[in-house]
Amino acid sequence: MLQNKDRIWLIDLPQICLFVFLFLQIIAMLLYSGGTLFNPDTLHYSFIRNFLSDLGRSEGFSGNNNFLSSQLFNTSLMLAGFVFITFYYKLTIIFVEYNHFLAKLGSFFGIMGGLSLIAVGLTPSNLHLSSHIIAAHWLFRFFLLAAIIFSYLTTKSKLIHSKYARGYIIFAILILIYIIISEFGPSPKSNEIALTIQVVSQKFILIIMMISIYWQTKGIAIISK
Numbered sequence: 001m002l003q004n005k006d007r008i009w010l011i012d013l014p015q016i017c018l019f020v021f022l023f024l025q026i027i028a029m030l031l032y033s034g035g036t037l038f039n040p041d042t043l044h045y046s047f048i049r050n051f052l053s054d055l056g057r058s059e060g061f062s063g064n065n066n067f068l069s070s071q072l073f074n075t076s077l078m079l080a081g082f083v084f085i086t087f088y089y090k091l092t093i094i095f096v097e098y099n100h101f102l103a104k105l106g107s108f109f110g111i112m113g114g115l116s117l118i119a120v121g122l123t124p125s126n127l128h129l130s131s132h133i134i135a136a137h138w139l140f141r142f143f144l145l146a147a148i149i150f151s152y153l154t155t156k157s158k159l160i161h162s163k164y165a166r167g168y169i170i171f172a173i174l175i176l177i178y179i180i181i182s183e184f185g186p187s188p189k190s191n192e193i194a195l196t197i198q199v200v201s202q203k204f205i206l207i208i209m210m211i212s213i214y215w216q217t218k219g220i221a222i223i224s225k
Contacts, residue, residue, distance in 0.1 A: 006090055006093060007221075009086045009087060009089075009090045010087060010090050010091065010094075010217065010220050011217045011220055011221050013083055013086070013087075014083055014087050014213055014214075014216075014217050015214065015217050017079060017080055017083040018210055018213060018214060020076070020079065021076045021079065021080050021210075022210070024072045024073070024075065024076035024079075025052070025055070025072075025073065025076060027072055028055040028068075028069045028070075028072040028073040028076070029045040029047075029055065029069075030045070031068045031069040031072065032044065032045035032050070032054070032055055032060060032066065032069045033059065033060035033062055033064035033065060033066040033069065034060050034061070034062035034064060035060040035061025035062030035063070035064075036049040036050055036054075036061055036195075037049070037061060037188065037189065037195055038191075038192050038195065039061075040061045040062050040063065041062070042062070043062075047199075047203065048196050048199055048200055049192070049195060049196065049199060050199065051125075051188075051198070051199055051202060052073070052202060052203070052206065053120065053124075053125045053132065053136065054125070055069050055070065055072075055073035056069075056070050056073045056074050056077070056120075056121065056124050056125065057070060057124050057125055057126040057127075058070055058124050058126060058127060059126065070124060073121070074121040074122070074124070075121070076121075077117050077118065077120055077121030078117075078118050078121045078122070080114075080117055081114045081115065081116075081117035081118035081121070082114065082118070083114075084110060084111075084113060084114030084117060085110075085111050085114035085115065087110070087114075088106070088107045088109075088110025088111050088113075088114065088146065089107060089111060091103075091106075091107060091110065091150070092104060092106075092107045094157070094160075094220065095150070095153040095154075095157060098153055098156050098157060099153060099156070102149050102152065102153060103153060105149060106145075106146050106149030106150045106153065107146075109142045109143070109145040109146040109149065110142070110143070110146040110150075112138070112142040113138075113139055113140075113142035113143040113146060116135050116136075116138045116139035116142055117135075117139055119131070119135035119139075120132060120135045120136050120139060123135055137182075137183065140175055140178060140179050140182075140205070141179065143175060143209070144172060144175040144176055144179065147168055147171050147172035147175060147212075148172050150168055151165060151168040151169045151171075151172050154168050154219075155169075160219045160220070160222070161219065161222070164215065164216065164218070164219030167212060167215045167216070167219075168212070168216070171208060171209070171212040174205060174208050175205065175208075175209075178201055178202075178204070178205040181197070181198070181201045182198060182201065182202070185197060185198065185201075186198070
């Protein structure tokens with residue numbers, strides 16, 4: 001059974017963070033100053049033409065100031081990154097008895113993913129594009145490695161139901177597919193169809209990630225009772 005202080009970091013805060021993150025993303029979209037890569041004249045955020053990171057730009061593709069949207073977006077990333085770091089740091093207490101080394105290694109990759117998420121928020125794409133891209137790429141690579149390791153540990157665990165292990169495995173597979181699309185798929189700068197493919201796949205993996213986090217906390221909540 002988890003102690004109350006561990007439950008806060010492994011269940012309560014991640015679940016609260018999900019809703020706060022989603023809320024801030026929606027408000028940031030509503031406040032976005034306009035413009036897409038191929039059409040700077042659009043007045044609003046386009047769900048299929050704007051990357052999430054467009055919200056973090058200091059100015060939109062329209063050329064207009066994007067201060068409010070960028071502050072909300074970047075704050076949400078840093079908040080989520082902090083919660084990920086603490087979540088994966090605490091997660092080792094559940095799995096360390098099964099494999100101390102793998103539990104620590106998975107925790108390390110998860111923490112690095114959280115740090116990468118913070119780095120994305122600190123490097124607006126229109127100001128620090130190369131650093132932003134590196135942080136975004138490694139964000140998913142680190143979470144993929146963490147997902148693979150904890151998929152294995154969850155499968156071996158006698159405390160967590162196997163359905164939660166299957167959820168982790170599906171999450172890992174989908175992250176891998178997204179990495180392949182984002183790094184080897186069509187360049188978003190080539191045409192609007194390619195842009196849409198990359199933008200929609202990014203939105204899809206974000207939704208899957210949020211569902212996965214919630215699914216993980218539900219599995220942990222069962223053993224905390």
